[in-house]
Amino acid sequence: MTMQQNPAKATGIGASVKRVEDYRFLTGRGRYTDDMNKPGQLHAFIVRSPHAHATIVSIDTTEAEQAPGVHTVITGAEMKAAGIGSLPCGWLIKSKDGMAMKEPPHLPLAADKVRYVGDQVAVVVAETLNQAKDAAELIAIEYDELPATVATATAAGATGAPVHDEAPDNVCYDWEWGDKAKTDEAFAKAAHVAKLDLVNNRLIPNAMEPRAAIGEYDRGSEEYTLTTTSQNPQLIRLLLCGFTMGLPEHKVRVVAPDVGGGFGSKIYHYAEEVIVVFAARKLGRPVKWTAERTESFMSDAHGRDHVTHVELAMDDAGTFLGLRVNTTANMGAYLSTFSSCIPTILYATLLSGQYKTPAIYAEVKAVFTNTVPVDAYRGAGRPEACYLIERIVDVAARQTGIDKAELRRRNFITPEMMPYDTPVGLQYDSGDFARNLNDALEMIDYAGFPARKAEAASRGKLRGIGFASYIEACGIAPSNVAGALGARAGLYDSAEVRFHPTGSVSVMVGVHSHGQGHETTFAQIVAERLGVPMDKVEIVHGDSARTPFGMGTYGSRSLAVGGMAMMKAIDKVIAKSKKIAAHLLEASADDIEFADGTFRVAGTDKTIGIAEIAGAAYIPHNYPLDELEPGLDEQAFYDPKNFTFPNGTQICEVEIDPETGITKIIRFVAVDDFGRVINPMIVEGQVHGGLVQGIGQALLENCVYDEDSGQLLTGSFMDYTMPRADDVPSFEVKTNEVLCTTNALGVKGCGEAGTIGGAACVMNAVCDALDIAHMDMPASPERVWRTLRDKQAPMAAE
Incomplete structure (x- = not known):
């Protein structure tokens, strides 16, 4: 068929199709968490620590609880007594000596100590947000302030009170990667050694939409709903049920509607998600929290914050012989969901860059400080690796007098x-x-x-x-390798492709779109592969009740993992459709060819369209019921190689x-x-x-x-x-x-x-x-x- 005859081709792979989701975004018709107001909704305001490090001596909430409009004031002691668990870290890293990293508890509300400015201490829930704010001023909190550890370079072994008793030297782990002996040999025979001390500065993510969450609880069905600004709602449900609140997964729905940017900062399971669900259960009414921008600065996970010494060994011709790296990485006050793997598995494994450097050795020491937790931020470890590699290559070019472009070209890995x-x-x-x-x-x-x-x-x-x-x-990927390196979850993804009787298609994906344009690009792939117009393709994401279990979107994984799961499900749809077509066309399934939405008996003009196949699958009057079930709905999981x-x-x-x-x-x-x-x-x-x-x-x-x-x-x-x-x-x-x-x-x-x-x-x-x-x-x-x-x-x- 020509492109004019098949509209799917004009919008398929390689076409610059305008984003279909942009109409609602540009006209103010997007549905973000803060846009949603539930019947009977209450508002939460979180009291945060003004100190970087202090013991909580006492909290008196009496006056606040009696303030106008207030329904409850929740403290860390109450949540701890109710059995609320620690916010989990999803990746186990072991130190050089084989010992597991230090994992101090990270309670949603601090119960004994506060460990950074912004640490959650108490929550006021009231009829209106202003009432909650006013009541928060009435909470009397007595702190015993402690010395604060802040600087990344000197955090290990810092004098004064450690951030956590479990890590008296403030070291979370002391990790190594690569071949030290081989790298030392490379440096021993080097003609030139370039050296550099550098800082990868701490960044504060600032997505257009601040974080927000609404917790709901239905006493009749004992079902929970969390609406949240998340990049991976299925994983949040898993963590909420399996770690922090111990809820039955089949009773919990997590919805991430339109999300206005994330850049990594909305991957994690945050305290506020636990807080609104806990409060909703306690009060039997929906509870909503939305971060103010200044609150986001001191509550959203930060990024980067490395202090590094790097050395590059070269021969007389400028050929790279070895790379040696020593990095101190700041974890902040607690381990965030993916924080431990960012300066290790996603950093040191990229230190080869584009170069055929034969020997590399890296040491990474992760430290706790009295600062906001640090986790993945756009690139997550790879920008840090690239920064040190490309800076030391420029220093090497300056030192050897070799043109910076030529030095790179000379050391590139070739096709x-x-x-x-x-x-x-x-x-x-x-x-x-x-x-x-x-x-x-x-x-x-x-x-x-x-x-x-x-x-x-x-x-x-x-x-x-x-x-x-x-x-x-x-x-x-793959999950088994990631698991061997410390991952506490699988890293596959999933998709379901469902034809409707009239020939339109719904595709439910485990990945999540928060600005990437999945509703367009995924539909382009479906349109080309199945030969259906794009306007007949619906991409569904962000709702654990409607989508198969998936791991969300981060690390540029949407197409490479989620898209491949979708392709596998499409292949299953086509395989079943060929059997239906064979029956309808009175031919062998082995003789059925498929292209551009049409099934054809090879070597003949006998054809049938995929929309007709879908109709036959749901209205099976002429259908091989002895071989196939009715319907045209397939699901697949994909774990990358x-x-x-x-x-x-x-x-x-x-x-x-x-x-x-x-x-x-x-x-x-x-x-x-x-x-x-x-x-x-x-x-x-x-x-x-x-x-x-x-x-x-x-x-x-x-x-x-x-x-x-x-x-x-x-x-x-x-x-x-x-x-x-x-x-x-x-x-x-x-x-x-x-x-x-x-x-x-x-x-x-x-x-x-x-x-x-x-x-x-x-x-x-x-x-x-x-x-x-x-x-x-x-x-x-x-x-x-x-x-x-x-x-x-x-x-x-x-």
Whole structure:
């Protein structure tokens, strides 16, 4: 059939179809958690600790309980007495000595001590939010303040009160990865060793929609409903039932409706989800909580926060021989849901980057501090790995005098080496790293940079160019390997494909969309594979009562894992449909061919459409009932064979005003290999968004605590700078499709790619412009100005 005859083809794989979900978002018809108001709903306000570390001496709620509109005041002691459990960590990491990591309890409401500014202490539930806020002021809490541990670099063994008695030295685990002896041998024979100390600054996620939750309890049916801003509602149900509240899963429904961004910060099982369900059960009425923006700054899990020393060994020709890494990673006050695996399994395994470095050894020490818990933030370990690799490669180029592009090219893994086993436990299946670099060099006109640098100098400006050749691992897999590495859950996903009698299709998926465009891209795949128009395809997600059990969306896993589960379910639908078609067309099932929504007897003009097959399946008047059940509804689970490995090269050109320290990004090009691209327009948007977050970390964003008191100094947008439109350029992007060989779709993932290399790319450009080996992020105007001043001071003294 021609494209005109089959409308599914015009909207199938590779087409830049406009997002079908955008109409409701752009016209204000989205349904977010805070939009929902349940009959008889009450409002919760959470009292949070003003201290970073203190013993709770007493809590007097008497006056608050008598305030107008108040229904109850809940404390940690009450929840503990009711048997409410600890918020769990989903990944077990073992230290070098084989000992399990320290897992101190993390109660939804603090019962004995508070351990960071913002720790939950009490909850007021009232008829209105303002009544709850007013009553909260009446709660009398006596604290005995303790010394606070804040700084990542000095947290281990810090003097003063430990964050947890279970970890008296504040060390959660001391972990290693790679071959130490082989790496030491590589350094012993090195002609050059590049060294660098760097900080990967702490970030505060700021999705457009703050977190919110509504708890409901039906006394008649003993059923619970939690509506929440989550990236993985099925997993939240599992944790709520199996760990924190001990509820029967068949009595619990978790709904994540439209979610306005997550970037990792909405993966976790948060205290507030437990609190509203507990309160709803206690009061027999729905209870709603919505975070205020300042509250989000001190309650949403933060990201990054590494202090690292890295060394790169090279021979005379600049060939990489070995990489040695020592990182201290801040966990914050408690272990969040996935926090333990971020600076280990998702970080050290990526330290090979795109390079054929034969020996790598990493040590990671995770520490507790009196700060907000730290967990995955867009990229989750991979941006941290890319940052240190691409920064040390630039330092090595500076030290050896080898052009930075040439040094990368010289050490790239080549396509002929694929599949390639890295020394840190991964097997790359495909990629053409040199092609990406070469295309990016051509796009940026690298050969013409010296002339542009000279022209900028004539105007008193400093021009610099920076590279980041990144690789990331997406779709964590397979489950048995992840389990051997400490995962406490499977990492498969699921989908159900259901034809209706009239020929329309509902697809229920275990992954969740919170801005990625799943309702469009998934429908494109279904439309092409089944030959049905996109407007007859419904994608259902975010409701544990309607979707099969799945692990949600994070780590760019939606297509590579969830999409493959959908493909398997589609294949089952087609296989059954062929049997139905064979019966209706009076042929053997082996002779039935399927393409573009039509079943055909091979070598004949006898055909039947898939919509007719669906009708026959539900109205089985002429149907092989002795062989097949009625209906056309299939489910599948998919557990990946391997990670997928998106990769690419980003090049950034900046101009710095030495008088003000202001850095302006002149151009930014990105060439990416995402495997097969389903919707180029959506992919480009994902790249843009990721790049902006990388730029934000490099130039603007920085979470700062007072190191003496533990107070959050960047607790609002007045103090924490987010990127604005005039901080970013118009990006120039290109994709090189090298298909993934380990999944049938050939996809690799794109949601985090921009962030993986963005920060390193910008900082390499800034350091190049300043003609320095290194400066830590963010390169704010003040920091850049001070760096220039300090650089000029020795020259003036001479």
